[in-house]
Amino acid sequence: MLYRNIMHSPHAPAPHHDHDHCIADALTRADALCAERGARLTSLRRRVLELVWNSHRPRGAYAILEDLSQQDGKPAAPLTVYRALEFLVEQGLVHRIESLNAYVGCAAPGAVHSGQFLVCAACGNAIEIDDPRIRSAIDATAAEHGFRVQRPTVEVRGLCPECQEKVP
Amino acid sequence: MLYRNIMHSPHAPAPHHDHDHCIADALTRADALCAERGARLTSLRRRVLELVWNSHRPRGAYAILEDLSQQDGKPAAPLTVYRALEFLVEQGLVHRIESLNAYVGCAAPGAVHSGQFLVCAACGNAIEIDDPRIRSAIDATAAEHGFRVQRPTVEVRGLCPECQEKVP
DNA sequence: TGCATGATGTTACGATATAACATCCGTTTG
DNA sequence: CAAACGGATGTTATATCGTAACATCATGCA
Numbered sequence: 001m002l003y004r005n006i007m008h009s010p011h012a013p014a015p016h017h018d019h020d021h022c023i024a025d026a027l028t029r030a031d032a033l034c035a036e037r038g039a040r041l042t043s044l045r046r047r048v049l050e051l052v053w054n055s056h057r058p059r060g061a062y063a064i065l066e067d068l069s070q071q072d073g074k075p076a077a078p079l080t081v082y083r084a085l086e087f088l089v090e091q092g093l094v095h096r097i098e099s100l101n102a103y104v105g106c107a108a109p110g111a112v113h114s115g116q117f118l119v120c121a122a123c124g125n126a127i128e129i130d131d132p133r134i135r136s137a138i139d140a141t142a143a144e145h146g147f148r149v150q151r152p153t154v155e156v157r158g159l160c161p162e163c164q165e166k167v168p
Numbered sequence: 169m170l171y172r173n174i175m176h177s178p179h180a181p182a183p184h185h186d187h188d189h190c191i192a193d194a195l196t197r198a199d200a201l202c203a204e205r206g207a208r209l210t211s212l213r214r215r216v217l218e219l220v221w222n223s224h225r226p227r228g229a230y231a232i233l234e235d236l237s238q239q240d241g242k243p244a245a246p247l248t249v250y251r252a253l254e255f256l257v258e259q260g261l262v263h264r265i266e267s268l269n270a271y272v273g274c275a276a277p278g279a280v281h282s283g284q285f286l287v288c289a290a291c292g293n294a295i296e297i298d299d300p301r302i303r304s305a306i307d308a309t310a311a312e313h314g315f316r317v318q319r320p321t322v323e324v325r326g327l328c329p330e331c332q333e334k335v336p
Numbered sequence: 337t338g339c340a341t342g343a344t345g346t347t348a349c350g351a352t353a354t355a356a357c358a359t360c361c362g363t364t365t366g
Numbered sequence: 367c368a369a370a371c372g373g374a375t376g377t378t379a380t381a382t383c384g385t386a387a388c389a390t391c392a393t394g395c396a
Contacts, residue, residue, distance in 0.1 A: 040393095042343070062382070077346065082384065087343095099266040099321055101352095101383060118315045127313065133305035138324055141299040146329035147286045153267055153323045156306055161314035210374070230351070245377065250353065255374095269352065269383095 023053045026105050030093050033110050039091055047071070048084035049105070052094050057124040058102030061085060097126055099155045104128075116154040122163035191221045194273050198261050201278050207259055215239070216252035217273070220262050225292040226270030229253060265294055267323045272296070282306075284322040290331035 030049055034041035041049075051064045065081045085103055088094035093109050096102070097117060104117075104126045113130040120127075134154055142149045198217055202209035209217075219232045229249050237243045253271055256262035261277045264270070265285060272285075272294045281298040288295075302322055310317045 040343080044344075060383080077344095078384070079346090079386095080344070083344080098323070116309075118310060118313060120315075121318060127315070129309055129313065131305060131309040134302060134309065137299060137301035137305045138322070141284075141297055141302065142286060142324060142326065145286060145295065145297065146332075147288075147295070147324070148327040148332055149324055150289060150326040151324075153321070153325065154306070155266070155321045156310060156315070156317055156319075157321065158310065158318040159316040164314075164316055208374080212375075228352080245375095246353070247355095247377090248375070251375080 019055075022056075023050060026050075026053045026093075026109075029109055030091075033093070034091065037091070039087075041091075044080070045084045045087050048081060049088055049093055052085075052088070052103050053105040056104070056126065058097040058100050058104040058119075058126050060100075060102045064103070095128070097155060098153055099157065100126075114152050114154070116152075116156075118156050118158065118160065120160040120163055121157055122159055122166070125160055127160065187223075190224075191218060194218075194221045194261075194277075197277055198259075201261070202259065205259070207255075209259075212248070213252045213255055216249060217256055217261055220253075220256070220271050221273040224272070224294065226265040226268050226272040226287075226294050228268075228270045232271070263296070265323060266321055267325065268294075282320050282322070284320075284324075286324050286326065286328065288328040288331055289325055290327055290334070293328055295328065 027046065027050060030041055030046070033039075047068065048064060051067045052059060054067070061078065061081050064085075065076055065078060068081060069075045085094060085096075089096055089103070091109070093106055094103050095106050095115055095117070097104060097119065099119065107128040108130070111130075113128075114135050116129045116131060116134055118127040118129060119125075135152065138152050138154075139149060195214065195218060198209055198214070201207075215236065216232060219235045220227060222235070229246065232253075233244055233246060233249045236249060253262060253264075257264055257271070259277070261274055262271050263274050263283055263285070265272060265287065267287065275296040276298070279298075281296075282303045284297045284299060284302055286295040286297060287293075303320065306320050306322075307317060
């Protein structure tokens with residue numbers, strides 16, 4: 001039932017899905033979006049985006065930095081990566097997972113969504129969701145408190161279906 | 169006597185509420201809860217809790233560390249504070265605000281609640297809420313994804329009513 | 337061509353957090 | 367009481383995450 005939906009959702013990939021295709025898709029969408037917006041997806045930024053998409057697990061800035069350094073054969077500076085990530089986050093191509101100090105590729109860039117994640121404590125995968133019930137509940141309670149919402153952050157730590165089976 | 173920020177929060181509605189009373193209440197509740205549980209609220213842990221409650225704004229571990237060092241006249245080590253905070257968070261006396269890497273006193277320790285905050289980008293106050301609609305929306309969407317919830321984190325960045333008036 | 341602007345490089349540093357191991361101190365137990 | 371035990375705290379060092387300030391490069395455009 002719903003489990004199957006997960007398996008076929010781009011947000012929660014099957015364990016052995018074609019991840020090269022995932023990456024290629026993400027880059028293609030990013031190219032299109034940036035062209036449309038007149039944003040400059042430079043070579044460096046594109047490379048960083050590709051490294052973020054290296055897995056569906058949020059990755060730390062320094063992990064990406066290492067990859068970048070290894071590719072180039074010489075060490076890159078942290079700022080190099082942080083600046084690229086800042087651009088990517090601004091463009092909605094990448095999300096920052098606050099509770100992990102890490103970054104993950106956005107599953108649906110361009111679409112309006114509010115940064116909601118199911119983060120598996122075991123495998124580290126971050127499943128991006130966009131549940132209007134959560135969003136509207138947040139908007140409602142904020143309104144009741146006279147609070148003006150700018151950026152809602154929802155990060156649910158727990159166990160994904162696969163990891164529940166492994167460690168019940 | 170330490171300097172204290174007197175901030176407006178739903179738990180202290182008046183802009184110039186009696187914050188000493190806030191702190192005293194928090195400590196009393198902490199004493200009772202820990203006694204009830206057989207948890208050891210040692211002198212150090214109690215002092216750290218008091219320093220967290222110094223304002224209604226989330227405070228960084230190193231800010232607390234400085235206060236502690238100043239009180240003692242000699243520098244304390246980071247671990248001293250981190251270990252105390254770890255205990256306090258475990259006991260539900262303090263919450264960690266992930267998006268700020270900071271800690272704030274729990275408004276209703278002992279009660280079941282799920283860590284939801286309205287964080288003002290201007291004044292820095294963190295208003296703790298416990299909206300069952302948010303929680304049940306999270307539970308529902310998690311269930312639909314076959315995800316087992318361990319710890320939901322909801323941190324809504326925005327502007328509190330007072331700061332909206334100041335900077336509209 | 338040369339300027340304006342944004343992107344990237346370089347160096348240094350600040351902020352946040354933990355590892356590994358030693359010591360203290362209250363409680364239990366012989 | 368003393369010895370053993372275990373949790374709390376102290377000490378030192380280091381890992382991890384993030385930014386400031388300023389220089390240089392690249393790209394598009396007048």
